[in-house]
Amino acid sequence: MHDPIRAGLAAGWKHVDASTLGKGQTVEADVVIVGSGAGGGVTADILSAAGLRVILVEEGPLRSSTDFRMRESDAYPELYQDSAARKTADKAINILQGRCVGGSTTVNWTSSFRTPPEVLAYWQRHFGLRQLSAEAMSSWFAVMEHKLWVRPWETPPNQNNRVLGSGAEKLGIPIDAIRRNVKGCWNLGYCGMGCPTNAKQSMLLTAIPAALNRGATLYTRLRAERLRFSGGRISALDCMALRPDGIHPSGKRVQLRARHFVSAAGAIGSPALLLRSGVPDPHRLLGKRTFLHPVVISSALMPERVDAYAGAPQTLYSDFFLQQAAIDGPLGFKLETPPLHPVLYATTLQGFGAAHQALMREFTRVNVILALLRDGFNPESQGGQVRLGRDGLPVLDYPLGEVIWEAARRALLAMAEIQFAAGARAVTPVHETAPLYSSWAQAKKGIAELPLKPLLCRVVSAHVMGGCGMADAPQRGVVDHRGRHFWLGNLSVLDGSVFPTSLGANPQLSIYGLVARNASLLAADLSGRPPPLIP
Amino acid sequence: MRLSRRQFIKTGLAGGLLLSFAGWLNAAGGRQLSSGEREMLAAICGALLDGALPPAGDERRRLVALTVDGIGTTIAGLSLASQREIGELFGLLVSAPGRMALAGVGRPWREATVGEVSEFLQSWRTSRLTLLQGAYGALHDLSFGAWYARPDTWEAIAYPGPPRGNF
Numbered sequence: 001m002h003d004p005i006r007a008g009l010a011a012g013w014k015h016v017d018a019s020t021l022g023k024g025q026t027v028e029a030d031v032v033i034v035g036s037g038a039g040g041g042v043t044a045d046i047l048s049a050a051g052l053r054v055i056l057v058e059e060g061p062l063r064s065s066t067d068f069r070m071r072e073s074d075a076y077p078e079l080y081q082d083s084a085a086r087k088t089a090d091k092a093i094n095i096l097q098g099r100c101v102g103g104s105t106t107v108n109w110t111s112s113f114r115t116p117p118e119v120l121a122y123w124q125r126h127f128g129l130r131q132l133s134a135e136a137m138s139s140w141f142a143v144m145e146h147k148l149w150v151r152p153w154e155t156p157p158n159q160n161n162r163v164l165g166s167g168a169e170k171l172g173i174p175i176d177a178i179r180r181n182v183k184g185c186w187n188l189g190y191c192g193m194g195c196p197t198n199a200k201q202s203m204l205l206t207a208i209p210a211a212l213n214r215g216a217t218l219y220t221r222l223r224a225e226r227l228r229f230s231g232g233r234i235s236a237l238d239c240m241a242l243r244p245d246g247i248h249p250s251g252k253r254v255q256l257r258a259r260h261f262v263s264a265a266g267a268i269g270s271p272a273l274l275l276r277s278g279v280p281d282p283h284r285l286l287g288k289r290t291f292l293h294p295v296v297i298s299s300a301l302m303p304e305r306v307d308a309y310a311g312a313p314q315t316l317y318s319d320f321f322l323q324q325a326a327i328d329g330p331l332g333f334k335l336e337t338p339p340l341h342p343v344l345y346a347t348t349l350q351g352f353g354a355a356h357q358a359l360m361r362e363f364t365r366v367n368v369i370l371a372l373l374r375d376g377f378n379p380e381s382q383g384g385q386v387r388l389g390r391d392g393l394p395v396l397d398y399p400l401g402e403v404i405w406e407a408a409r410r411a412l413l414a415m416a417e418i419q420f421a422a423g424a425r426a427v428t429p430v431h432e433t434a435p436l437y438s439s440w441a442q443a444k445k446g447i448a449e450l451p452l453k454p455l456l457c458r459v460v461s462a463h464v465m466g467g468c469g470m471a472d473a474p475q476r477g478v479v480d481h482r483g484r485h486f487w488l489g490n491l492s493v494l495d496g497s498v499f500p501t502s503l504g505a506n507p508q509l510s511i512y513g514l515v516a517r518n519a520s521l522l523a524a525d526l527s528g529r530p531p532p533l534i535p
Numbered sequence: 536m537r538l539s540r541r542q543f544i545k546t547g548l549a550g551g552l553l554l555s556f557a558g559w560l561n562a563a564g565g566r567q568l569s570s571g572e573r574e575m576l577a578a579i580c581g582a583l584l585d586g587a588l589p590p591a592g593d594e595r596r597r598l599v600a601l602t603v604d605g606i607g608t609t610i611a612g613l614s615l616a617s618q619r620e621i622g623e624l625f626g627l628l629v630s631a632p633g634r635m636a637l638a639g640v641g642r643p644w645r646e647a648t649v650g651e652v653s654e655f656l657q658s659w660r661t662s663r664l665t666l667l668q669g670a671y672g673a674l675h676d677l678s679f680g681a682w683y684a685r686p687d688t689w690e691a692i693a694y695p696g697p698p699r700g701n702f
Contacts, residue, residue: 069697070698071697072683073684077609077612081614082613082614082617083609083612083613085613085617085676090665090669091665091668091669091672091673092665092669188697188698190697247613247618248615309694342684342688342689342692343680343683343684346680346682346683347675347676347679347680347683349679352582352583352584352585352653352656352679353583353585353586353653354585354586355586356583356586356679357584357586357587360587360683360691360692361691361693363692363693364693364694389616390616390619391615391616393614393616395616432660432661454665455665455669455672456668
């Protein structure tokens with residue numbers, strides 16, 4: 001398999017693995033971008049195309065198809081935040097988030113949704129983001145869909161998705177197909193461990209190589225520590241090199257100077273960087289309203305083999321339960337499926353000893369459905385808060401209150417009903433005291449009475465949003481609709497942290513589209529050229 | 536002892552914090568599990584993985600030891616903040632007062648039965664103290680993660696492993 005990243009490095013890309021630095025250094029560029037995920041990747045591509053000298057800073061390592069061996073034991077420690085075990089402060093929510101070049105786009109499951117029009121309309125009404133209409137944004141989504149090969153997925157869904165599809169169909173619940181950003185996908189099912197065939201059109205394979213081909217510099221194993229500013233302008237970013245283990249600081253420091261700074265460290269990393277730097281925050285908004293699409297999980301034993309580890313992981317979904325109430329009413333939820341691999345499933349599954357083993361023995365016959373709760377619209381759903389722990393590293397508090405549990409119960413019921421309709425022999429919500437229900441009637445009664453509390457009911461997340469919310473005024477947001485910081489003239493935030501609510505959809509395409517717009521506006525500002533024609 | 540459990544946790548955690556600093560923070564470049572920690576983890580793996588492990592004997596001991604090695608590797612790959620928290624938890628569990636008061640396990644870990652350890656794990660799993668529930672979750676995820684990371688455990692669950700071929 002040709003590895004375009006290794007080929008690019010051999011051809012002379014400027015990549016500095018900071019863990020190999022023998023001494024500290026100071027470097028200058030036009031723009032410094034912190035983070036190489038969906039936000040940082042698109043920004044680096046667009047700014048470098050405008051002729052700007054760009055430095056991209058990534059805390060994780062540079063890994064590529066040669067390294068992607070489809071083994072959980074390699075992939076989680078190498079490619080994820082905290083070995084795929086990042087957690088909220090109370091440990092009640094496990095967060096899957098990338099930590100490598102390409103960020104979460106390197107390890108996501110390729111699901112591609114535009115920001116739903118009702119979400120943009122809500123932002124216009126409640127946060128004064130009148131510029132971000134569905135019409136204005138549509139061309140930006142179209143540009144990125146074209147660039148990243150977002151297409152309908154023509155291959156038949158794997159059996160895990162088919163269970164969701166057939167159960168929903170029997171109940172009259174509409175199901176749709178998920179579009180995916182892949183080119184020549186082999187339908188292997190190991191997207192979460194890095195695509196071994198270079199089919200996934202992640203930042204790692206698209207925007208970042210484009211920027212490196214134009215002379216951008218990529219630093220890896222380099223942690224952005226603090227922005228230095230005075231008089232409303234940032235002068236430098238102080239960074240700390242990590243050792244080859246990617247965990248311990250090496251003691252070497254790198255200072256990056258530039259005209260403009262972009263924070264694209266994600267919805268936990270960006271607020272943390274700004275908090276550490278002590279940037280002006282007179283309205284105390286920084287780090288607040290962090291959203292997770294809290295996910296609850298239902299596991300079913302099917303009569304036939306499901307082999308949920310094989311085949312494209314997410315190809316069918318239902319938004320039916322997002323549409324049953326007003327957007328700010330009781331929380332709606334999106335239904336999707338996850339891939340199942342032994343470590344991911346065994347650690348997520350409740351219980352231990354013989355009971356756990358009995359379920360694991362059925363591993364190949366297990367179907368799992370996920371419900372992603374749409375947080376941040378109901379007035380009771382204020383999300384979480386990023387604050388700084390010891391060492392200045394981020395800690396996320398996310399209280400799971402009644403408004404979440406009410407929706408979680410509806411979601412667990414809906415998923416169990418779908419699984420039984422699809423022919424499940426037994427269903428269990430992933431919950432410490434839930435038994436295996438053997439009929440829908442039994443599940444309906446059982447789930448209605450299940451105590452739903454943090455750490456009893458398993459909650460996970462793969463979508464982190466908010467914390468540097470955008471709005472029309474500094475009383476209501478950290479940045480404006482272009483991602484420009486309200487108080488520091490040469491700081492932009494270009495990632496999912498600017499979303500003022502969650503999305504009710506997997507976020508990658510929402511980040512690509514908004515950042516394509518905002519990086520294009522920034523490129524025009526910095527290069528003195530006219531702004532792009534698309535709005 | 537049980538009556539003062541909440542009090543113990545408060546002071547115990549502070550004590551554990553101090554204890555663990557000594558061990559875990561001079562962990563420049565990864566730290567080995569102590570023999571006390573290995574015994575404690577072996578007892579916990581024995582209970583968590585009871586359904587998956589063969590009956591008592593050399594093979595069981597070998598597989599438990601491999602799993603404990605895997606837990607050590609996993610911990611060394613976690614963020615320093617997570618490593619510190621796990622160090623605090625382990626520091627408490629390996630101390631005799633911690634084991635007795637917090638886990639309710641009277642005998643040293645190497646002598647504790649699967650039944651005794653399971654009882655302790657079950658009590659933490661459904662504890663009213665989120666701290667203990669979270670600690671149970673960490674032990675659960677570390678043990679099952681280390682177990683199913685190994686290809687030799689896959690046959691029992693009929694997982695064929697990742698596709699092989701010319702990549």
